[in-house]
Amino acid sequence: MRPARLSAVAAAATVAALTAVTGCTEKGSSTGGERVVNVTSTDDKCEVSKKEFPAGHVELAIENKGSKVTEVYILFPDDRIVTERENIGPGTKQTVTAEVKAGDYTIACKPGMKGDGIRQTVKATGKGAPAKRDPRLDKAVAAYREYVQTQADETLPKAEAFAKAVKDGDIEAAKKAYAPSRIGWERTEPVAESFGDIDPKVDVREDGLAAGQDPATDWTGWHRLEKALWQDKKIGDREKQLADQLITDLKDWQKRVGKAEITPTSMANGAKELLDEVATGKVTGEEERYSHTDLVDFKANVEGAEKAYELLKAVAKENDPALVTELDKQFGALNTLLDKYRADKSSYDFTSYDKVGDADQKELSDGVNSLAEPLSKLAAAVVVK
């Protein structure tokens, strides 16, 4: 679970349409006039030099003529972010480039960096031609998309078994079915999070509720049921209803996940984010605070990260062979370490995290850092130079 903000992966994933989004102040507009949109942001206006441009490479030449720091977004019609540039100071210019498919988009300026911004609707016309990229990366994206779908497909029956146990009022069976029902989700969580609305319904923790949300009525999903099973030790009508709701929400995920925007960069960043999830939620025992099944999530996060890495490895190896050597080593070391906490390597029956001592928790934390640090360099190693 993660807080309600749009995660980096989400942003990257949505950007998917584009192959490589590069931000930064760049050297001029080498691509030429028709692909450059001048955006002038003032305190009360957001002016664009053209409302239509050819699909494919587009460059926003932004100038902040207002008195406040501003930010500029390109958004899909449903407000997902294509790309953005924040912190554009008064009197300064910035350039953002993106590869966009044909379709309608919104350009939003946010003077003061808050609110919905001042918006302009624009259109990318024609077929456009996204920048070329390594065909191996396209295959990697396709394979990862399939993996993500498979995880969702395999999760549903397990989640349904969990929901059935809850509805049967069988606490023991429900406890047993809980952690396995989450594995597919945990392996691919950054992709699910890219939709923004599903994660807060199925994987939020009580402390992750937004201001004004009431735990009694607004808290739904796995962790709400986890608390009922392990802490409250009772299943009532509300819990049975939440079990049905969980399945409904997961079916929504299953239906949409295959269409998520996925790029090589978002895959690499997603892998790193999975380790971040481990570092901030699992190693501390916060994620599964009632069931203590944190190591199951931990393992699933690592597996999901490793899958994305394996798919990108061939390209990464050409750009940064030392990085690949280090990642192979650190994935191996962390997996070996995790195996200490299960008797059978084919099983997901891990030691309860409340039984893992402080020194062992530090060792796990050190292992995560040792892997996550080089993993944070994977995205750069698959970027088309």
Add this chain to the structure above:
Amino acid sequence: MTEAPETTPSRRALIGWGGAGLALGAVAAGGAVAMARTGDDVVPAAAGTGAAIPFHGERQAGIATPVQDRLHFAAFDVKTDDRAEFVQLLKDWTAAARRMTAGQSVGEGAYGGLAEAPPDDTGEALGLKPSRLTLTFGFGPSLFEKYGEAFGIADARPEALAELPKFAGDNLDKNRSGGDLCVQACADDPQVAVHAIRNLARIGMGKVVIRWSQLGFGKTSSTTPEEQTPRNLMGFKDGTRNIAGTETDRLEKFVWVGEKDGPAWMAGGSYLVARRIRMHIETWDRTSLQEQEDIFGRDKGEGAPVGKAKERDEPFLKAMLPDAHVRLAHPDSNDGATILRRGYSFTDGTDGLGRLDAGLFFLAYQRDPRTGFIRIQRNLALDALNEYIQHVGSALFAVPPGVRDKDDWWGRTLFGKEA
């Protein structure tokens, strides 16, 4: 005044007898650093200039160079048994240390690189001056125990690098003790010191992990006696007689490992003892002035030894109570044993009972701990101050000689072929 107290080890340190001596810091820049603690006598001079302390030299900086205002000390454990990988880390660390002590960012900097990659440098020191940052590196006894064979250094372990014995009153937390390696980061700006440790830890990920670290403020001893003598958290002047950076003879005699001391790779280096000494602040504060002064053997205002008028007057030990801290810690009570103290006060918030988790993070450099800290600390078993302090963390490190030039690196004399 000046007495002898310099020698003092631990608790004393913390406590400080105030006296100290004089030394003057050698490094030019430094000197005047302010010690924030006393407020009115702060001399912001050198600290204010934000100057850089040279990284290259015969000795490592951060020992005899002027004591800065802030500390971030980190102990690391090694996680690789691959010698080549470890040596590469030492070189990478040295390169980063060379840049950071000069006020530069590590690697390719904190911005301007590939948008998809995290920046090499974490960025929080951008725009800050070098702030006299020194980074001082050492090897712990456990490195030789765990990796002596794998690294081919088992025979090179100095006899002086034996684990410290248990001392009376020790209540050591293993999570605040030991370590295969250490880096002492001192700077006049705490953000510069923290940035240095953070970036070294990041560079080390996968090869080393932080075992524990400690922040310190308000130096408790100086190597620049022309400055106001600092006070420790008990309110007493500390380090009146500390070894000064300019006292070449005493440094040679008490601090630097000599050519003939052995092993050869340590010549020009020193041994560092680190002790986290918790003070029972609240009970100390309820202690009468008379008792406080009796315990130290100096008066609180001036820092003068018992029966004397001025801080730097020579102490007359027999005028002090037999268990007075200064008396027991004085070189004259310890066969002349003398150490260079470089400790800092710490306050890590409060403990679960609402008491300040505060004290002295004692750091002392010496030619040989057996004739330095260990000798003195044993003599402090009956120290009256012990009622108000407790040693809760402990570590010992062999600090090799300095990095000579741009091709040299931390630990080369131990790991380099020619050594």
